[in-house]
Amino acid sequence: METNFDIVIIGSGPGGYVAAIKGAQAGKKVALIEKAELGGICLNWGCIPTKALLKSAEVAVTLKHASDFGLTAENITVQFPKIIDRSREVAKQNSNGVQFLMKKHKIEVIRGAAKLIAKGIIEVVAADGARTNINAKDILIATGASPRSFPQYPIDGKNFITYRNALDSREQPKKLLIIGAGAIGVEFAYFFNSLGTEVHLVEMLPQLLPIEDEEVAKALLASFKKQGVNCYTSTQVQEVKATGPGVIEAKLLDAAKKEIALTVDRVLVAVGMAPNTKDLGLEQVGVKLDERGFIKVDEFQETTVKGIYAIGDVAGKQLLAHKASAEGETAIAKITGSAKHGVDYALIPGATYCQPQVASIGLTEKACKEKNVAVKIGRFPFSASGKARAIGHTEGFVKLIFGAKYGELLGAHIIGSEATEMLAELGLAMKLESTYEEIMHSVHAHPTLSEAVMEAAADSHGMAAHI
């Protein structure tokens, strides 16, 4: 086996494998070390398989509303194991896709657990215990993150589960308590609720999706309540205890200090992620961590050791696949000498795939206020969109925040049926530093949901046509 490389990347998630391709494209000899499935959490246990599950949920909801569209669908039954199977199959196909890409770009995939021995030397321990030393001019650490463990929530894969267990558990819970209403909690809440599970969603902070715009979160809360999800915001989990297999007693304390007692058959813990920094030999080579345990990096992802880079979840900030890819690209650009700027974290979009979907980029209205930025806000509800009415998805709105002085797009917040797809043009607008004028004067095809984006831009200056 070849053991000398220009760049060796540890971890094949969306950070690692994209960096590997970029490195190969730049003419470097690249190796990618992976101890589990190619594609990392994203492809195998995160982004992609959850989207597969959510599609099943959406189909279920659509069928439930078949009569709205002049159709009859009777005797609809949920075959939960088949839903899980489909999700696993999708993940597998994607992982194979990465395998193909590695081959195409002549990237050496090395199976095993990696450990830094010294600067430029990595030891790989294969599944059979075989040890190989790999030499690298530059090293990229892209080992990701895992659910943080809490003593009060003993994860056992049965009573207490993480997203990962939820993805391959073939048994549908009847009553599910979800702790944490971030993207993971909210998506699973929608998924299980749509398939008939009684869902209780608890969030300590005052809103669902705490990092999203307040107005959007409020709209989501309203929609979830309408869909039948039991939501508890500003609520603490006081006690949660398994009293038998599939019997868990929970005590919640809501904002009004009122105690809520629940009995559920499963608890999904969706709070907190911790970086995967253990057993990597970081200390040995002098790679320093920050106070939260993430690897410390500079603007170009270089760690405290020259020639060692860290990207993605393990390097902190937003724990998102596309952020990891962007950082990978930056690190490779630095290695190949073409880097001008690091990743602009203000331009990392966020997407949550419950229905209605929530998507955003840039600053929330509240963040603008805290930063004392004068803004002009434009909104457009999908109830005023012809296309939304035609497809029966009039829920939600587009909210765009522009700087008052120059009219630049500071933040975009969309809640609605295709919010995550609609966001793309706003990411581009921000990247190209467009102002409300460029957005409102871009002719949008009619009828599309995206017209709402154009209208919201116009509305920011009182010029919307359809409201």
Add this chain to the structure above:
Amino acid sequence: MPTSILMPSLSPTMEEGVLAKWLVKEGELIKPGTMICSVETDKTTVDYESMDEGYLRKTLLSAGSSAKVNQLIAILTDAKDEDFSAYLEKAIQKNAEQMAGKGAKAPVGVATATPAMPTATASAAPTSIGNGAGPTAAVYSPASARAAVATQAIPTSGGQTSEGGRVKASPLARKIAEATGVPLSEVSGTGPQGRITRRDVESYQPAPAPAATASSATKTAKAEGPVQRPLYGSLAPILPTTDIPVNMMRKTIGRRLLESHQNLPTFYVTMKVDMTALSGLRNQLNRSPGYKISVNDIVTKASAFALRQFPQVNSSYLGEVIRQNANIDICVAVSIEGGLITPILRDADMKGLGQLSQEVKALVAKAKAGKLAPEEYQGGTFTISNLGMYGVDEFTAIINPPQCAILAVGGIQSELYLDGETPKSREVMKLTLTSDHRAIDGALAAQFLSGLKSLLENPVWLML
């Protein structure tokens, strides 16, 4: 038979002339010796005497317009109502061709090409400036005048660069550059294909000047060893020198002032102003709550008033024409970090002292904060520079072209003077006007300054 009349060459150096006035009307009979028109040359105004006889049928140049030597300016016919339309067409075309041919070929077969001895009635230059409002003389309106100035592309301060080529910049970068006066063409973009982004505009630092010789010399020296005096041996200073990079502003100041100082035939006229009345008025004004009128405000106001009386001083020398500006836009020199800038008080003559004072204060504050918009410092028709606050007695200032004059204001001082036989004390201030002699003659400068002095000594006239 029709004959062409061409612009005569009335002096050896004359390349073109301005037709000051037609002395004969269309249709009138001209005899040899008749003065046809007055022509302003590069030196003087000359009446042009005809050698031919005939009827002046058509004038092709209006009063105030200029024409190159040998350019067709009129048509003469033998008979009073002879048809000359065919001839005219051909003559215009032929003349245009000849002119385009760099005037190399002598105009053939045109009798009037060599004029008779001109009757040199050299009228003084100011007269011609006075009535020669120029080809673009228009009805006064601030808006139209402003538009005209804007399109004239008068060279202005602030490192305005030609934006001929497309500058790749984001819409936001453009807006910020526009608002903050950053010249986009000088910003290097770090976006794709060198596209200029917000970050590039916000982090724009005017390029350090080519301190190249100094710094490269230092580098060479360093390479050779710790030599202290790299270039000039014993002539170099012993103590370490400090090289301050010449920033864009200093470069612009340097370039424009050198240009002005080298190219403008300037002269200086100084007058002493009795400040007694003005000080009294100022005290009265400043008792009005909310106002703090400075001496400079009153000088600015009075200058605007005087410029209205002497519009020749409020002009721009543009080579072909001296443009009298209808707007009185007074630049106020402000010393700022790293240089100086001259924000413009627009239409100073139309503003009351209170408004004027407040606007100047706002402009100065903006200038100090580096927040002037380009239109707030580009242009202007007259400049005032005041060093009075530094205890300066009197000084001369350098004209900011294409302006034709700048007023240098000294400090207020007490002096003894004789009131009859009695020595008395009074406060005086010295004003020095620098004028571009190409546009302003000594007498005019003196008259203007004298008018300004009268206004400052009788400030109540400003109420008129």
